[in-house]
Amino acid sequence: xxxxxxxxxxxxxxxxxxxxxxxxxxxxxxxxxxxxxxxxxxxxxxxxxxxxxxxxxxxxxxxxxxxxxxxxxxxxxxxxxxxxxxxxxxxxxxxxxxxxxxxxxxxxxxxxxxxxxxxxxxxxxxxxxxxxxxxxxxxxxxxxxxxxxxxxxxxxxxxxxxxxxxxxxxxxxxxxxxxxxxxxxxxxxxxxxxxxxxxxxxxxxxxxxxxxxxxxxxxxxxxxxxxxxxxxxxxxxxxxxxxxxxxxxxxxxxxxxxxxxxxxxxxxxxxxxxxxxxxxxxxxxxxxxxxxxxxxxxxxxxxxxxxxxxxxxxxxxxxxxxxxxxxxxxxxxxxxxxxxxxxxxxxxxxxxxxxxxxxxxxxxxxxxxxxxxxxxxxxxxxxxxxxxxxxxxxxxxxxxxxxxxxxxxxxx
Numbered sequence: 001x002x003x004x005x006x007x008x009x010x011x012x013x014x015x016x017x018x019x020x021x022x023x024x025x026x027x028x029x030x031x032x033x034x035x036x037x038x039x040x041x042x043x044x045x046x047x048x049x050x051x052x053x054x055x056x057x058x059x060x061x062x063x064x065x066x067x068x069x070x071x072x073x074x075x076x077x078x079x080x081x082x083x084x085x086x087x088x089x090x091x092x093x094x095x096x097x098x099x100x101x102x103x104x105x106x107x108x109x110x111x112x113x114x115x116x117x118x119x120x121x122x123x124x125x126x127x128x129x130x131x132x133x134x135x136x137x138x139x140x141x142x143x144x145x146x147x148x149x150x151x152x153x154x155x156x157x158x159x160x161x162x163x164x165x166x167x168x169x170x171x172x173x174x175x176x177x178x179x180x181x182x183x184x185x186x187x188x189x190x191x192x193x194x195x196x197x198x199x200x201x202x203x204x205x206x207x208x209x210x211x212x213x214x215x216x217x218x219x220x221x222x223x224x225x226x227x228x229x230x231x232x233x234x235x236x237x238x239x240x241x242x243x244x245x246x247x248x249x250x251x252x253x254x255x256x257x258x259x260x261x262x263x264x265x266x267x268x269x270x271x272x273x274x275x276x277x278x279x280x281x282x283x284x285x286x287x288x289x290x291x292x293x294x295x296x297x298x299x300x301x302x303x304x305x306x307x308x309x310x311x312x313x314x315x316x317x318x319x320x321x322x323x324x325x326x327x328x329x330x331x332x333x334x335x336x337x338x339x340x341x342x343x344x345x346x347x348x349x350x351x352x353x354x355x356x357x358x359x360x361x362x363x364x365x366x367x368x369x370x371x372x373x374x375x376x377x378x379x380x381x382x383x384x385x386x387x388x389x390x391x392x393x394x395x396x397x398x399x400x401x402x403x404x405x406x407x408x409x410x411x412x
Contacts, residue, residue: 010171010256012164013068017077018406021331024343025062025074028307030082031350032058035311035365037090038357043179045092046158049150050177053318054310055160056256061310063338066325067256069171072162073098076148091116091153096127102147102161109149118155130159130176141165142172256321262335264387266322271375273384275323278374279305286367290349299401300345303327305371307346312372326390329403336394337403 017025036045048054059071062078080094087093093112096105106124113120127149135144142163151157159176257266283301284291291297306327309317322335328346329338353364385393395403 010069010072010162010173011067011258012166012169012171013065013070015070015332015406017064017070017074018331020340020404021063021338021406022074022078024340024347025064025078026082027347028062028343028350029058029075029078030086031347031354032307032310033079033083033092034086034090034354035350035357035368037092038354038365039311039369042091042152042154043156046150046152046156046177047179049160050158050175051315051318052173052175053321054315055173055175056321057318057324058310060321060324060330061306061327063325063328063331063343065260065330065332065334066262066322067260069162069164069173072148072160072171072173073146076146076160079150080148093151095149095151096147098146102131102145105147105149109151112151116153118151118153123149123151123155123157126157126178127159131161135163141168142170260332260334262322262325262387262391266320267326267387268320268323269384269387270380270382271317271320272323272326272387272390273382274375274378274380275305275309276302276384276390277378277382278371281378282367282371282374286370287349290345293345296341296345296401299339299397300342300349301371303342303346304349304368305375307350308368308372309375312369314376317376326394329394331406333405333407335391337398337405339394339398339401339403341400341402 033045036048048058055075056066056071059075060066062075064071064074076094076097080097083090083092083094093108093116095108095112096102105127109123109127110120112118113123127147130149131144131147142165144161144163146160146162148160149157150160155178157178160173161176162171162173164171279298279301282305283298287297287301287304290300293300306324310324325335328343329336331338349364350368353368356363357365384390
């Protein structure tokens, strides 16, 4: 049975992803996905995408606003663009998207099914059911506006969809995973992101099985008009004894705060220190040629250490997605402007590592894995600069590293 993995609040953000960042997100997102498939297989990539903490960290390491709802749209869009040319090689296809793109999902699935051999019409039905459950069976006040369906050649899939509540200026993201899915109507979610806001109508809860059965029975015996009459009697009749309601299951949840800046409380300091120390320790050994690049190399290894964690990291280390924004900053300037020179060097190293691995030369990918291993070994046994000191250094070096935000003048 698929399970809920957690929940989180996502502040609704407007704005756009500028082309200079969107293009880089496409390239970095695709090469990270390639690295995961090469190391761990397609099923593991789907599992990662179904993990809400990992998904938020993935978006943050690519330079999106670390806490906002925009991560969902931008990550799905970047993967759709970046993995399309690689779909024949990787066997991974991204369908749907935001708004009108979400409504094209069934047609995209049917077309891909004809091409690669899975039952596209059955998956199109699954796509519609997933959307219906999160918009009708789970009535939590969030209106769906994004539906991304990622499917492998063997028919395994993950759905990431998001709803908004304008009145609260919040978004909620829902994750579904086909692995282990036994029912669309009884506890089907891999995860739901969004803080509990009191009582909701959740007909997918296993405890709602009698209610689902009774609703079908009533509709069959009374018809729509009879159901309306019963509701009227309930509203106008004598007060009934309050029902006994079992307490909501307690789930871990990720709370994305409203503030844009990254603060000490948003980052697990020991993990940041261990990442910086691993980059300083392994960098000169494993990335000697890279470090010959004046003014960029050592800083790029820090970014690569965080990318390596996204590829290899243990699940518990994604509880502070804000930390991953320290790899490539954020488009709104938080925690610092996006260092384009560092970003481009990260993409270059990752592409080189993946290309070499395809030729059975795994030295570069292994170097990245060692970065992550070293970081975990050093966790909680090493100290380092405070977060503010680290951010001050980043901002002082921003111009040298090509720092840019969405507020800067467009390039000529």
